[in-house]
Amino acid sequence: MKGPLSGIRVLDVSRAIAGPYGSMILADLGAEVIKIEPPRWGERARHIPGPNHKGESYYFLAFNRNKKSVTLNLATELGREAFYDLVRISDVVWDNFRPRVMERLGADYDTLKEINPGIICCSVTGFGSSGPYRDRPSFDLVAQAISGVMSITGEPGGPPLRSGPPVADLVGGMFGVHGVLAALYQRTFTGKGQRVETSLLDGQVSNLTYQMSYYLCGGEVPGPMGSGHLSLVPYGAYKAKEGYLVMGVGWPRVARVLGIEEIIDDHRFESGESRLEHKEELDSLVQQAFLKEKAEDWLAVLEVEDIPCGPVNAIDKAISDPQIIHNNMIVSVKHPLGGEVRMVGNPIKMPQSIEEEFTAPPTLGQHDHEILVELLGYSEERIERLREEEERRAEKLLASLQKRA
Numbered sequence: 001m002k003g004p005l006s007g008i009r010v011l012d013v014s015r016a017i018a019g020p021y022g023s024m025i026l027a028d029l030g031a032e033v034i035k036i037e038p039p040r041w042g043e044r045a046r047h048i049p050g051p052n053h054k055g056e057s058y059y060f061l062a063f064n065r066n067k068k069s070v071t072l073n074l075a076t077e078l079g080r081e082a083f084y085d086l087v088r089i090s091d092v093v094w095d096n097f098r099p100r101v102m103e104r105l106g107a108d109y110d111t112l113k114e115i116n117p118g119i120i121c122c123s124v125t126g127f128g129s130s131g132p133y134r135d136r137p138s139f140d141l142v143a144q145a146i147s148g149v150m151s152i153t154g155e156p157g158g159p160p161l162r163s164g165p166p167v168a169d170l171v172g173g174m175f176g177v178h179g180v181l182a183a184l185y186q187r188t189f190t191g192k193g194q195r196v197e198t199s200l201l202d203g204q205v206s207n208l209t210y211q212m213s214y215y216l217c218g219g220e221v222p223g224p225m226g227s228g229h230l231s232l233v234p235y236g237a238y239k240a241k242e243g244y245l246v247m248g249v250g251w252p253r254v255a256r257v258l259g260i261e262e263i264i265d266d267h268r269f270e271s272g273e274s275r276l277e278h279k280e281e282l283d284s285l286v287q288q289a290f291l292k293e294k295a296e297d298w299l300a301v302l303e304v305e306d307i308p309c310g311p312v313n314a315i316d317k318a319i320s321d322p323q324i325i326h327n328n329m330i331v332s333v334k335h336p337l338g339g340e341v342r343m344v345g346n347p348i349k350m351p352q353s354i355e356e357e358f359t360a361p362p363t364l365g366q367h368d369h370e371i372l373v374e375l376l377g378y379s380e381e382r383i384e385r386l387r388e389e390e391e392r393r394a395e396k397l398l399a400s401l402q403k404r405a
Contacts, residue, residue, distance in 0.1 A: 001066050003030020003354040009090040015043045017166055018124045019096030020063035022173030027066035028346040039071040039390045042364035054337040061341055064361035070371040074105045076393050078386040085376050087115050092180055096124040099134050109195040120183045122196040124176045129197055143168035147204035152211055154224040171203035233275045234286045237312055243295035248308030257301050258289035335360040
């Protein structure tokens with residue numbers, strides 16, 4: 001796929017969500033992303049149970065379009081040599097392992113910069129490369145919990161909830177991309193690469209923005225507010241006669257639209273501060289008014305009045321939303337195993353730079369020949385020795401696992 005990062009080669013040894021999501025953004029921007037996967041099994045996301053396309057997991061399909069797959073075991077001598085050969089002709093090495101894993105594999109920045117001084121190594125970790133939590137395992141859920149994000153998610157009085165999308169993973173991948181892009185820009189002046197780090201935890205703390213500032217300025221700890229807002233009323237999701245809708249700021253026009261203009265001059269609702277003080281009372285009046293008509297009817301009137309609003313869509317409704325369709329956010333691509341798969345599109349629009357010709361997430365080792373023979377120039381004999389070494393290590397690992405069972 002052509003884009004502003006065409007000519008940039010990324011070696012992606014990441015897995016699950018945070019790493020693959022970030023490297024997919026780089027691929028969507030035109031970078032050649034080579035996904036390096038373990039032989040035999042590949043990345044574990046390939047084996048997540050649930051819907052699939054001809055055996056390819058929905059989970060893997062979600063985060064790996066526009067990439068190439070090559071199978072290499074970096075724990076073997078020949079596999080590591082092949083990786084180093086790729087590092088020599090690449091720009092970025094991208095991972096989301098715990099700290100020290102890349103060092104144990106001989107793939108850390110200090111090692112790789114000796115092979116290629118221009119290499120940029122990006123690590124998306126759970127907690128960072130130092131500190132008391134550095135070696136702990138982490139997932140999206142853990143980062144949302146420790147950061148405080150879960151404490152403000154959900155309904156007042158309810159249990160803490162994680163957000164629907166895996167925001168800690170996704171934001172971690174995005175911040176990693178930001179760092180890589182900045183490092184690539186700086187390299188144009190210095191000629192040198194550098195280490196880029198971000199963590200799921202830091203990304204979630206950063207996401208708290210005004211909620212954290214609310215506490216730091218006033219000392220009051222924010223709690224869950226459902227779909228409401230710390231300072232704005234009315235604001236949130238409301239039940240209509242049929243369906244739900246959301247509505248943002250627009251006072252006092254909202255009162256006129258809802259036919260409750262008599263409360264505009266009520267002293268309880270005269271100012272933003274007084275409306276916030278009497279939030280429950282105002283929200284109750286607004287909610288009662290919304291129950292008189294269908295959500296679609298209210299939305300038509302609210303849109304005419306230029307009041308921010310929208311329907312609360314389920315996923316099946318969202319993919320048929322006219323704006324989402326217009327923005328090409330649901331795309332269909334041919335799959336190498338046959339048929340087509342639909343997936344979420346690229347949210348970054350650069351009409352003069354990006355040609356949106358997506359390729360399907362690769363099958364395991366789909367590009368072995370292209371990478372090892374055409375790109376690195378390996379002979380069939382060398383590849384055979386590489387595979388034999390990987391096979392011996394795999395058998396040894398399986399025997400060890402069976403002994404433990």
